[in-house]
Amino acid sequence: MGLLIEGRWHDQWYQTSKDGAFQRENAQRRNPLPAAEAGRYHLYVSLACPWAHRTLILRAIKGLEPLIEVSVVSWLMGEHGWTFDQQQGSSGDHLEALQYLHQRYTQDDPHYTGRVTVPVLWDKQQKRIVNNESAEIIRIFNTAFNDLTGNTLDLYPEPLRATIDALNARIYPAVNNGVYRAGFATSQDAYEKAFDEVFNELDQLEALLGRQRYLAGEYLTEADVRLFTTLVRFDAVYHGHFKCNLRRLADYPNLSNWLRELYQWPGVAGTVNMEHIQKHYYMSHKTINPNGIVPKGPLQDFGLPHDRERLAGKGIWQA
Ligand SMILES: N[C@@H](CCC(=O)N[C@@H](CS)C(=O)NCC(=O)O)C(=O)O
Numbered sequence: 622m623g624l625l626i627e628g629r630w631h632d633q634w635y636q637t638s639k640d641g642a643f644q645r646e647n648a649q650r651r652n653p654l655p656a657a658e659a660g661r662y663h664l665y666v667s668l669a670c671p672w673a674h675r676t677l678i679l680r681a682i683k684g685l686e687p688l689i690e691v692s693v694v695s696w697l698m699g700e701h702g703w704t705f706d707q708q709q710g711s712s713g714d715h716l717e718a719l720q721y722l723h724q725r726y727t728q729d730d731p732h733y734t735g736r737v738t739v740p741v742l743w744d745k746q747q748k749r750i751v752n753n754e755s756a757e758i759i760r761i762f763n764t765a766f767n768d769l770t771g772n773t774l775d776l777y778p779e780p781l782r783a784t785i786d787a788l789n790a791r792i793y794p795a796v797n798n799g800v801y802r803a804g805f806a807t808s809q810d811a812y813e814k815a816f817d818e819v820f821n822e823l824d825q826l827e828a829l830l831g832r833q834r835y836l837a838g839e840y841l842t843e844a845d846v847r848l849f850t851t852l853v854r855f856d857a858v859y860h861g862h863f864k865c866n867l868r869r870l871a872d873y874p875n876l877s878n879w880l881r882e883l884y885q886w887p888g889v890a891g892t893v894n895m896e897h898i899q900k901h902y903y904m905s906h907k908t909i910n911p912n913g914i915v916p917k918g919p920l921q922d923f924g925l926p927h928d929r930e931r932l933a934g935k936g937i938w939q940a
C-alpha cells in the first residue's frame with residue numbers, strides 16, 4: 622500500500638496522528654458529470670471496498686450496468702497499491718490493460734500527490750477522473766442518467782434530504798469510518814474511543830430499526846446503502862480484523878434482519894463478494910495481520926428470511 626508523490630509511486634503504510642488516531646485523506650477529484658452519455662464513463666472498483674461497493678449498488682439499482690462498464694482491481698493491495706493482477710481476483714483493466722490503478726491517477730495528473738483510492742469514475746473522452754468520492758458518485762448515479770435509462774428511482778429524495786444528511790453525518794464518523802479508526806489505531810486510547818463510538822451508534826441504529834423499516838423511515842434511501850456496505854462486512858472482517866468485537870452484527874436482531882432485506886433487494890446480492898472482502902483485508906494489512914492468514918468463518922447466510930414486513934415500507938422513492 623502506498624501513495625503518489627508528484628506523480629511517483631511510494632510504498633508506504635498509513636501514518637497515524639500523534640495520538641495514534643487514523644486519519645482518512647479527503648478525496649481530491651470532486652467534479653460533476655460533464656454530460657450524461659452511454660459508454661463514456663468507466664468505473665474502477667474493488668469488490669472488497671465498502672466505499673466502492675456503494676457505487677456498484679447504485680449502478681445496479683439505477684439500471685446503469687449497460688451504460689457504465691466496470692473494472693475490478695485485485696483483492697490484494699500490496700506494494701503497488703491496487704493492481705489489475707488477474708491471478709488475484711482482478712477483472713483486468715478493460716480500458717487499456719493497465720497494470721496498476723495509480724497509472725490512471727497519473728494520466729489524470731502526471732504530478733498527482735495523494736492516495737490512490739477506489740472508487741474512480743473515469744471519463745474516457747477527456748481522459749480525466751470525474752470523481753473519486755463515493756458519496757458524490759452515488760449522487761451522480763442517482764439522477765444524472767435518468768433521461769437515458771428512464772429509471773426515476775430516487776435514493777436521495779428532496780423531502781427526505783435533511784433526514785438523510787443527518788443520518789450520514791452521524792453514521793459516517795461513528796460506523797463507516799469508525800471501524801477503520803478502530804482497526805488502524807496505533808494507540809489503545811484511539812482504538813477504545815473509536816470502538817465505543819462504533820457500538821454506541823450501532824445500539825442507537827438497532828433501536829431505530831425496531832421502530833421503522835429503513836433508516837429514513839418508510840423509504841429505502843442512500844443512507845441505507847451507505848450503512849449496508851459497512852455492515853455486510855462486519856462479522857466477516859471488522860469484528861475480528863479491526864477488533865470491533867463487543868458484539869457481532871448477528872447479535873443485533875433488527876440490524877441483521879434489515880441487512881438481509883437489503884441484501885435480497887433486486888440487484889444487491891450480485892454486488893457482494895465475500896471472497897474479495899475477506900482476502901483483501903486479511904492479506905493486505907500486514908501491520909495488523911502479518912502472516913496474511915484468512916479466517917475460514919464465520920458461517921453467514923444473508924439469503925435467510927427476514928422479518929421486516931412487520932414494519933410499514935414503501936420501497937425506493939419514485940420521482
Ligand atoms: N472517501 C473515499 C474513500 C475511498 C477509500 O478510502 N478507498 C480505499 C479502499 S476501501 C482505498 O482505495 N484505499 C487505498 C489507500 O488508502 O491507499 C470514498 O468514499 O470514495
